[in-house]
Amino acid sequence: MGKTVTHINFYTPLQRTRIARIVFGLALVSLLLSFFSHTLLHQLQQPVLKFPYVDTTYWVMHYLQLPEFITGHFGVAVLFDLALFASCLLSFLYPLKRLFIWSFIVLYFVYFITFNTFGCHHTNHKIGFLLIAIPFTVADYKSFNFLWQGLRYFMCFAFADAFLWKFFRLSWLYNSEGMLILKMNQTAFLYLERHTGTAAFYRWLLQYPGLLQGIYITGMIMEGLFIIGFFTRKYDRFLLLLSLVLPIGFWLIADTWFFELLILSLTFINFNRLYTRYRFAKGIKKGDITPV
């Protein structure tokens, strides 16, 4: 089994393979979700408006006309989507074949940029899948472990950064911030779905601006707690729980879908403990070859 070096959990090559299966299995689920959402590139119907904004990576992609070329030719878009699915499936089946992993990373990067630019907004929820495959690109298991832990720090940074931005911009001092976020994001819902129970819930919330501000501040503090993750791994189970709770709040108040980002929450899980429990539960002895 793996061991702990200083504060870092080290996973064995076998554990790495198991983690890869979880990662690429979830990536496949995410891609299937995109298919049913009509947002794979061949389903975009040759979009016209784009939103590179001031992100120079998007500028380069558009200057090369890559998103336009792929989505502008139905056959190319179908081939692209098939290649994306195939690279993900092959990474799931053969997690040690780094060519498949690299293929998935490159294709998903193109998909990520194209999805965001033609969706006319730079969403963050797919960032997790954009980065999660990187540790599997290295051959030696030690480098894998360091990169995996690097992703854990990235996840801590994402939430801590969100906290710091709010803290230094003093948005927490404006006592109607929570209510205005709700109004800004849920007006269309309240107009189009006014007879639903959820709309009634939002109307009830609107009567209590203090409660909405409390939710906003609580969410902000929860984000700030991820700073702890930079100093110790002791509270990773607690941070894992927070990373699961926060997207519910984002979804409820801001109509923002962050559940796909949770793929990075896997880095808070101690797979050593998880697999030890599994081995005991199955009555498998240490050193036995276990099915992957």
Next chain:
Amino acid sequence: MKKTFIYQVWLHNRKLCYLLIAFCVVTGITNLLGDEVTPFFVWGMYSEKIKPVQQYEVLKTTINDSMVVDPYAYHTTDTRFYLIAPVAWYKKIKDNNNLDPTISFLQSKLHGHYENIRFLEPSVFNMPARQQEFLSWYARYLQQVTNTPVHSLRIDVVKAHYTSHDLVTDSVYLFEKWEKP
């Protein structure tokens, strides 16, 4: 110090260590500047003061003069995203006198230096030819999502305000209309 993550990486592989440090430094710079350059992300959403407004705007789309498109009827948020965000961006372009708001933003920030990047306009921004194709695209996409042949499209702007406990519609007016040629 010797127990820190970055020191462990340094001992293991210096190239990897340099790469991680470079990623952290560039991410730090993009955060200090407040400008995201993928994959150096800035997580600053909902951190600035939201200005209260008297009226909120909803874009209501009706297809074939009868079917109001309800993006919330689709349970995958990516579908909702593609039904709402592009049409909202199109409205912003129209409200900006048919000029891509990113161009206006860059011109206001760069002043005379904007001329240096003007050559990017046709490939990077939404010029009039692209804008004119938008409604045809929206009809195609709606046809796919709703599984209904779309012959005509009507987009209304709904203006509404909030009382202490509800949303009240003030006015509805036509924004765009499209018919299949």
